Amino acid sequence: xxxxxxxxxxxxxxxxxxxMDPTISMTPPKYVEEMPSKEKESIQNPGSLxxxxxxxxxxxxxxxxxxxxxxxITEQITQSSQASKKLNEAxxxxxxxxxxxxxxxxxxxxxxxxxxxxxxxxNLPSMNSSRTFQGSGAQQRNxxxxxxxSARIVKxxxxxxxxxxxxxxxxxxxxxxxIKISGVIRPEDISPDNTIDSKxxxxxxxxxxxxxxxxxxxxxxxxxxxxxxxxxx
Numbered sequence: 001x002x003x004x005x006x007x008x009x010x011x012x013x014x015x016x017x018x019x020m021d022p023t024i025s026m027t028p029p030k031y032v033e034e035m036p037s038k039e040k041e042s043i044q045n046p047g048s049l050x051x052x053x054x055x056x057x058x059x060x061x062x063x064x065x066x067x068x069x070x071x072x073i074t075e076q077i078t079q080s081s082q083a084s085k086k087l088n089e090a091x092x093x094x095x096x097x098x099x100x101x102x103x104x105x106x107x108x109x110x111x112x113x114x115x116x117x118x119x120x121x122x123n124l125p126s127m128n129s130s131r132t133f134q135g136s137g138a139q140q141r142n143x144x145x146x147x148x149x150s151a152r153i154v155k156x157x158x159x160x161x162x163x164x165x166x167x168x169x170x171x172x173x174x175x176x177x178x179i180k181i182s183g184v185i186r187p188e189d190i191s192p193d194n195t196i197d198s199k200x201x202x203x204x205x206x207x208x209x210x211x212x213x214x215x216x217x218x219x220x221x222x223x224x225x226x227x228x229x230x231x232x233x
Contacts (some may be wrong), residue, residue, distance in 0.1 A: 022176035022211040032065065061190045062162070067153050069164060069190060071181055073198040073206060077143045084136040091129045145208065149179055161186055164201075175212035181205065 062069040151166025162185050170177040183201035190196050198204060220228070 017172060021174065022171070035066065040072045061187070061194050062153055063187065065153050065156060068150050068194075069153065069162075069185070070148060070150050070195040071164070071166065071198055071201070072195055073145060073147050073181070075143075075198060075206065077141065079139070079141040081140075082136075082138045085134070087131075087133040092127075108205065112135065144204075149181055151181055157184070161202075161215045175210065175214060178207070178209045178211070180207040 065122075089231075115133040149166050149168050151164040153162045154165050155163040157163065163182070164185060166180070168179045181204070183204035185196055185201055190199040198206070
């Protein structure tokens with residue numbers, strides 16, 4: 001009796017979650033775990049207004065590895081193209097009268113026989129052919145993507161430029177949104193408020209992905225994609 005009750009419970013628990021459902025981990029990144037904690041600074045000047053080491057005139061822009069810079073993504077793609085092609089080809093062959101005549105002597109049974117003039121006339125027909133091809137096409141595309149994401153300095157290159165990388169994951173009502181960005185920036189392109197526009201990022205790579213039921217039910221499955229790739233028609 002107990003076994004019969006346990007079985008439906010496991011079936012219910014198994015159906016409550018799907019192996020393809022998106023999840024989000026709150027575990028800190030690896031570089032955060034590897035970086036040692038900052039030791040508390042000792043007070044050097046008792047009674048001073050700046051005992052915590054802060055400087056009102058210090059630069060707040062990112063300038064060291066693992067410093068964070070805010071990236072303002074304003075990407076807009078506008079494309080318009082139009083093409084047309086026209087081909088004409090015509091062939092004409094005029095026919096006419098083709099004449100052929102034969103005259104001479106022939107030996108039949110050891111005796112010479114003279115052949116009178118024989119003629120052959122063939123009236124060749126005229127042939128005409130033509131081919132025409134005309135095609136045209138137009139394409140217009142307008143896309144816009146705007147968001148803000150924070151990235152950290154991963155490496156400082158020999159020429160002083162920074163390689164940055166940042167990611168953001170948002171989990172709302174079973175849907176997961178992932179934004180990733182990477183590229184190379186110049187320190188002088190960082191604004192005094194520690195922000196930089198995405199147009200100043202060299203070799204920029206920006207990725208936006210949504211995971212969850214909406215994507216799973218609006219996207220072709222793997223077999224449909226495979227069949228579309230190999231289908232000859």
